[in-house]
Amino acid sequence: MAEKYRLKINPPPPTDEEIAARKNFDRVLGQYRRTAKSRSLHDTISRLNKSVPVFILMLLLALLIVYFGQVMRRRNQPAPKPAPTQTGLNPATARGAAPDQLPLSLAVA
Amino acid sequence: MLAKPGQLPAASPMHQSERAIAEENDIVERAKTNPEVFGFLYEKYYRSIFVFIDRRVEDRQTADDLTSQVFLKAMLNLPKYQFKGLPFSAWLYRIASNQINEFYRNSHQSRVVSLDDTHLERLFGEAGETAHRDRANLVRHLLDQLEPAEVQLLELRFFEDRPFKEIAYILDITENNAKVKTYRILEKLRKLLNLNEG
Known part of the structure; x- marks a missing residue:
């Protein structure tokens, strides 16, 4: 099993030259600019990811409301009056149908 | 300016x-x-x-x-x-x-803990022990009993001499909690010293 801690007794401290050689603010600034740019793009995309589905749902809901509104309006409109027919005439014979083409009940009569 | x-x-x-x-x-x-x-x-x-x-x-x-x-x-x-x-x-x-x-x-590597003679002097001084010979070995035993968060506290307090307020801020704990934990670490060290003497 690996030991929990590794002890270093009196390790030599880094020299000034070694530290100076590693210090590079321009590198960190460059990394910062790249990361900040990609972060802002990522933030925009994640904001869009959150808002686009909500927008689509709202649009669907609005379309549904408009559609059902129209259906309800059509239902509530009064039914059109039937076209006037000659009294005493059978509507089928009045249109000139032959007796053998009449329904059985009417032909027998 | x-x-x-x-x-x-x-x-x-x-x-x-x-x-x-x-x-x-x-x-x-x-x-x-x-x-x-x-x-x-x-x-x-x-x-x-x-x-x-x-x-x-x-x-x-x-x-x-x-x-x-x-x-x-x-x-x-x-x-x-x-x-x-x-x-x-x-x-x-x-x-x-x-x-x-x-x-x-x-x-998944083992944590590295760096120690200097002055740190050992300070830690054992706090525990009330000044003349122990095999201090490095005792610290090794002490570390085996400590969680990483406790080791961090040990390093900040005894090896880097930081005030409790800063230790608490660095480790994101309360100042009181930092003091209590330090006391417990010293207690563990004292127990180890007593065992070693006995």
Whole structure:
């Protein structure tokens, strides 16, 4: 099993030259600019990811409301009056149908 | 007026006057809108953060990589930084501490603990023992009984001589909790010393 801690007794401290050689603010600034740019793009995309589905749902809901509104309006409109027919005439014979083409009940009569 | 980074005093940044801390906070506020101003803070604290990390990892290259990550994270999260009356370095040490924890979580390596004779002197002095011969071995036994968070506290308090207020801030615990945990660590060391004598 690996030991929990590794002890270093009196390790030599880094020299000034070694530290100076590693210090590079321009590198960190460059990394910062790249990361900040990609972060802002990522933030925009994640904001869009959150808002686009909500927008689509709202649009669907609005379309549904408009559609059902129209259906309800059509239902509530009064039914059109039937076209006037000659009294005493059978509507089928009045249109000139032959007796053998009449329904059985009417032909027998 | 601001001193140029090269002219900054070599004294430990952890022990600054209130005026120096307030002046430093002005620089931090300016760096929030102008990232290039952060260069002053980088120059001022690079050495102490590098040494802090170097004592906790195996090699210098890892220390270099982690130090760069600490400063990058500090720059990226600077808009969220809130001044709490502590030196800016306390915030950097906090990021560094989290960065080291993350490194060990991902690498599954054994944590490195660096010790100097002066640290041992101080730790054993606090435990009321001044003449023990095999101190390094005793510390090894003590470390085996401690969790990583306790070892971090031991390092900050006894090996780096930091005040409890800063330790609490770095480890994100209360000051009281830091004191209680330190007391418990010393108790464990005293028990080990008694066992060793008996």
